[in-house]
Amino acid sequence: MRSRWGHAIAARLKAVLRPRRAEKDLDDELAFHMAMQARANAQQGMSDIEARRQARLDLGGVEQVKEGARDARPLRWARDAMQDARYAVRALWKTPRFTIAALLTVVLGVGANATIFSTLNPLLFKPLPYHEPHRIVNVFRTSPQSQRWPFSIANYYDQRDRSTSFESLTAMTWRDTSFAEPGQPAERVFSIRATGNFFALFGIPPLLGRPFTDNDDRVGAEPVVVLSYGFWQRRFAGERGIVGRRLRLDGDTATVIGVMPEDFEYPLFWGNVDLWRPFAFPADQRQDRGNNFLREFARLKPGVTFEQADDGIRAVVKKILAEHPNLDAREGARLEPLSIVDPTTKRISGFAFGLAFLVLLIACANLANLQLARTAARAREFAIRGAIGGAKERLMRQSLTESIVLALIGGVLALPLSYWCTQLIAQRQFSDLPGVRVTMDPVSLAFAFGCALITGLIFGVVPAWLASRADVNDVLKQNPKSMTSGRTPLRFRQALIVAEIAFALVALSGAMSFIRGLQRITDVDPGWRSDGVLAARLNLIGPQYTQAPARRTFFETVRDRAAEIPGITSAAISSSSVPAFPYGTSTTFVAEGRTDTVLAYNERTTPQYFDTLRIPLRRGRQFTNDDRFGYTPVAIVNEAMARALWPNEDPIGKRIGFQGPNPNWRVIVGVVGDVTFPAFGAAYGVDTTFEVYQPLAQTGTQAVNILLRTTRAPDTVAADLRKAVAALDRDLPVFDVVTARSVEARTTARFSLLGQVFGGFAALGLVLAAIGVFGVVSYSTAQRSGELGMRMALGARQSEVMWLVLKQGVVLTLVGGTAGLAGGFGLSRVLASLMPRLPSPEIALVLGTAALMIVVALTAMYIPARRASKISPMLALRHE
Amino acid sequence: MSKPPDLVQGTLDLLLLKILALEPLHGWAISQRLKQISGDDLQVSDGSLYPALHKLELNGWITAEWKTSDLGRRAKFYSLTRAGRRYLGQETAEWHRLASAISRVLDLKEV
Numbered sequence: 008m009r010s011r012w013g014h015a016i017a018a019r020l021k022a023v024l025r026p027r028r029a030e031k032d033l034d035d036e037l038a039f040h041m042a043m044q045a046r047a048n049a050q051q052g053m054s055d056i057e058a059r060r061q062a063r064l065d066l067g068g069v070e071q072v073k074e075g076a077r078d079a080r081p082l083r084w085a086r087d088a089m090q091d092a093r094y095a096v097r098a099l100w101k102t103p104r105f106t107i108a109a110l111l112t113v114v115l116g117v118g119a120n121a122t123i124f125s126t127l128n129p130l131l132f133k134p135l136p137y138h139e140p141h142r143i144v145n146v147f148r149t150s151p152q153s154q155r156w157p158f159s160i161a162n163y164y165d166q167r168d169r170s171t172s173f174e175s176l177t178a179m180t181w182r183d184t185s186f187a188e189p190g191q192p193a194e195r196v197f198s199i200r201a202t203g204n205f206f207a208l209f210g211i212p213p214l215l216g217r218p219f220t221d222n223d224d225r226v227g228a229e230p231v232v233v234l235s236y237g238f239w240q241r242r243f244a245g246e247r248g249i250v251g252r253r254l255r256l257d258g259d260t261a262t263v264i265g266v267m268p269e270d271f272e273y274p275l276f277w278g279n280v281d282l283w284r285p286f287a288f289p290a291d292q293r294q295d296r297g298n299n300f301l302r303e304f305a306r307l308k309p310g311v312t313f314e315q316a317d318d319g320i321r322a323v324v325k326k327i328l329a330e331h332p333n334l335d336a337r338e339g340a341r342l343e344p345l346s347i348v349d350p351t352t353k354r355i356s357g358f359a360f361g362l363a364f365l366v367l368l369i370a371c372a373n374l375a376n377l378q379l380a381r382t383a384a385r386a387r388e389f390a391i392r393g394a395i396g397g398a399k400e401r402l403m404r405q406s407l408t409e410s411i412v413l414a415l416i417g418g419v420l421a422l423p424l425s426y427w428c429t430q431l432i433a434q435r436q437f438s439d440l441p442g443v444r445v446t447m448d449p450v451s452l453a454f455a456f457g458c459a460l461i462t463g464l465i466f467g468v469v470p471a472w473l474a475s476r477a478d479v480n481d482v483l484k485q486n487p488k489s490m491t492s493g494r495t496p497l498r499f500r501q502a503l504i505v506a507e508i509a510f511a512l513v514a515l516s517g518a519m520s521f522i523r524g525l526q527r528i529t530d531v532d533p534g535w536r537s538d539g540v541l542a543a544r545l546n547l548i549g550p551q552y553t554q555a556p557a558r559r560t561f562f563e564t565v566r567d568r569a570a571e572i573p574g575i576t577s578a579a580i581s582s583s584s585v586p587a588f589p590y591g592t593s594t595t596f597v598a599e600g601r602t603d604t605v606l607a608y609n610e611r612t613t614p615q616y617f618d619t620l621r622i623p624l625r626r627g628r629q630f631t632n633d634d635r636f637g638y639t640p641v642a643i644v645n646e647a648m649a650r651a652l653w654p655n656e657d658p659i660g661k662r663i664g665f666q667g668p669n670p671n672w673r674v675i676v677g678v679v680g681d682v683t684f685p686a687f688g689a690a691y692g693v694d695t696t697f698e699v700y701q702p703l704a705q706t707g708t709q710a711v712n713i714l715l716r717t718t719r720a721p722d723t724v725a726a727d728l729r730k731a732v733a734a735l736d737r738d739l740p741v742f743d744v745v746t747a748r749s750v751e752a753r754t755t756a757r758f759s760l761l762g763q764v765f766g767g768f769a770a771l772g773l774v775l776a777a778i779g780v781f782g783v784v785s786y787s788t789a790q791r792s793g794e795l796g797m798r799m800a801l802g803a804r805q806s807e808v809m810w811l812v813l814k815q816g817v818v819l820t821l822v823g824g825t826a827g828l829a830g831g832f833g834l835s836r837v838l839a840s841l842m843p844r845l846p847s848p849e850i851a852l853v854l855g856t857a858a859l860m861i862v863v864a865l866t867a868m869y870i871p872a873r874r875a876s877k878i879s880p881m882l883a884l885r886h887e
Numbered sequence: 888m889s890k891p892p893d894l895v896q897g898t899l900d901l902l903l904l905k906i907l908a909l910e911p912l913h914g915w916a917i918s919q920r921l922k923q924i925s926g927d928d929l930q931v932s933d934g935s936l937y938p939a940l941h942k943l944e945l946n947g948w949i950t951a952e953w954k955t956s957d958l959g960r961r962a963k964f965y966s967l968t969r970a971g972r973r974y975l976g977q978e979t980a981e982w983h984r985l986a987s988a989i990s991r992v993l994d995l996k997e998v
Contacts, residue, residue: 011970015947022945032953033937036914036963039956040933043915046958067934075938079945 113417410467
């Protein structure tokens with residue numbers, strides 16, 4: 008015997024799973040009822056027809072009874088939704104012009120948002136793939152010049168011993184390593200050197216073997232190496248027996264103890280990493296406070312907040328500084344959450360989201376307008392359906408369903424567009440970031456559909472509501488052709504137009520401010536000439552280069568050979584690449600006879616450097632070949648530094664040196680023009696405006712850059728340069744051969760791309776708004792064609808009619824424009840706070856943008872107005 | 888034509904269960920039986936009969952079966968389930984309780 012629920016569930020399943028059967032049963036049941044009733048009626052003497060009619064009447068409307076019975080069934084709403092959706096598709100199919108216009112709007116609005124989201128999602132929202140990443144933080148050294156500096160070895164060990172809020176503190180640095188397999192030329196690989204607790208801190212177990220630990224970073228420990236997944240695959244074809252293999256690294260052997268999983272690499276954050284090796288600092292290095300090169304990461308103790316830990320490390324570092332009077336007391340420390348993008352990029356990305364959202368709002372306003380026009384046109388249909396028994400909510404739902412179906416179809420169509428744009432941006436923006444997979448993932452898809460759904464709801468709800476309020480009698484009384492949609496919808500549509508114009512103007516002026524700001528940055532004189540300059544890198548690795556003199560000799564030879572390449576007008580060697588990015592090193596200097604210190608970029612160059620880059624000499628002389636090791640140490644400073652240190656004196660002959668007990672005084676022999684790094688500085692800021700140059704021949708650097716000024720095509724020079732260096736040492740690779748122009752472009756690439764994206768959004772917003780204005784004015788003109796025809800028949804002139812139509816639009820445009828202008832100024836404030844170094848927008852630019860917006864809007868209105876004024880009075884009146 | 892007053896919410900269910908407690912019937916027979924029993928005092932439109940029957944069926948109080956009727960046509964016969972019978976007992980008791988309470992109030996002598 009079945010229980011109550013057994014019966015109930017069986018009955019419900021039947022209704023849900025076999026809806027057709029349920030409908031047929033219902034039909035049969037009611038047919039049987041009417042047949043029986045008719046029979047009974049006939050027995051009472053009614054005629055056949057009358058008997059059947061009466062039976063039907065008794066039942067009280069077959070359709071109503073059926074609806075009642077259907078209401079009882081479960082999942083009624085789902086079946087209704089399906090039916091509504093089918094009906095919506097049919098209705099959309101029947102009005103292709105509306106459908107295409109609406110779909111296009113959805114595709115553009117949703118596409119823009121989905122693109123921005125899938126581009127920025129991996130940068131902004133994905134947590135790093137480590138164990139409890141929210142507890143891992145960056146620890147930076149701070150100074151008046153920079154908030155993101157590395158620490159010295161001694162400082163690291165002090166912090167590690169003293170800090171109480173960290174579970175562990177690790178230090179690491181990036182280093183190029185030479186990797187040589189027997190019988191093959193040496194290969195340059197990217198490595199990270201880190202303290203023994205590095206892997207434990209990030210908390211990801213290795214794929215093979217073991218990671219290195221605190222036991223491995225001691226002096227005298229067996230040299231070990233952990234391979235990255237990529238390197239293991241590329242170089243060893245994923246051979247599982249790799250653990251225990253001995254590799255030749257930088258002329259020594261190290262044993263492979265493990266391979267890390269692919270996830271660990273995260274090149275977006277670390278850059279390319281082929282292998283990790285533990286540090287082994289001897290006791291004397293552990294006392295070193297002069298060389299700051301260690302990047303630190305800490306894992307907070309459970310329960311310790313970011314703020315507590317930040318306060319803690321600030322106090323610890325302050326104490327360390329106080330104990331060492333020769334350190335700069337203005338320095339400090341701070342924590343930063345672990346994230347793959349810097350705060351500036353994060354903020355600008357947020358701005359991009361804002362613009363995309365504005366575009367979506369404009370799209371929504373447009374769609375609401377289209378839907379309103381359509382609903383007005385269908386008011387009769389709705390009224391009639393309401394009159395013959397369609398429930399009002401049902402009709403409203405129908406209209407809403409239509410919007411949502413439209414939005415979802417638009418969402419699907421937006422995907423390929425968005426995918427294509429995402430790929431394009433990924434190529435342009437992230438091709439220099441290895442391993443970044445910027446692509447449409449399920450989260451992006453969900454986001455796109457969320458956008459589409461919201462769009463559908465926003466633009467569907469209001470027209471549906473207005474339609475449901477329409478009075479049946481009013482609507483039916485009106486002439487279907489001349490029907491006006493009543494006062495409320497008109498007000499509403501005017502509000503939409505104002506909003507559209509305002510939003511579009513805000514987006515436009517925001518984008519223009521940003522683009523113009525970038526333009527003004529790139530217009531700034533960088534202090535050197537990039538055209539015709541080629542740069543390459545060279546890394547002296549190998550036993551023959553362990554001594555500084557050997558390296559100096561080799562550099563000179565390389566420079567001389569490079570200068571002999573045909574078409575090379577000037578060749579130089581320097582410690583940093585072309586100065587599109589700031590110089591690689593900055594050092595604290597002190598002028599002789601003074602106590603205050605200054606931070607200056609510290610660049611080592613050969614004498615030809617200034618000629619090669621066309622940095623002008625202002626006073627004194629350039630370096631010569633006589634400025635070599637063992638001779639008087641000399642330096643050249645830039646104008647800004649000369650002016651600051653010796654405002655009313657001749658800087659030539661003055662001496663500068665390092666802070667501390669061993670100043671190594673250098674005599675200033677020349678003053679050169681300022682090199683300014685404008686693009687990089689605008690985005691991230693520069694450490695200092697002071698620059699000190701030293702002769703390469705008086706220092707002992709290992710990694711250097713070859714700079715060439717050439718009249719030939721850069722790529723042919725690259726081949727010659729490789730050949731020239733290979734002739735000297737075939738194991739030395741020349742790498743990263745680039746034109747200075749391309750390096751320069753890279754500094755602005757991220758922002759110029761953002762500028763293009765912003766510009767694209769603004770254009771999109773402008774076009775959508777123009778379409779919206781055009782649509783509304785055309786529609787209201789069409790509605791008034793009878794009135795206009797009458798006016799003309801009564802003698803109104805064309806220009807008067809046109810003005811009549813335009814007047815309303817002009818008012819709306821001015822209101823929207825004013826609101827947008829206010830919004831635009833507000834937005835430029837926001838932008839200024841996001842990127843303080845971006846030049847602030849000129850008033851003229853903002854006003855110009857507003858003018859453009861108004862012209863576009865008026866043009867969009869002029870077309871229908873003109874058409875209205877051309878209308879033949881006879882035609883218009885017959886229309887009525 | 889003025890409409891007869893609507894049945895108190897839930898009373899139609901009670902009547903249907905009671906009718907079906909006597910014997911399984913098809914929809915038309917139920918409507919005839921309703922008219923027979925209650926006369927003109929309770930007019931139940933056939934339109935509200937079927938939704939009510941279907942609701943009872945989906946709730947498991949009654950169950951339905953297609954059978955051939957005495958006239959040779961297939962008809963949907965409803966019958967009470969055991970749970971339905973129990974439910975009818977509870978609801979009947981509840982109805983009596985409610986009805987007597989209301990009559991007690993209405994029978995109060997006015998002073």
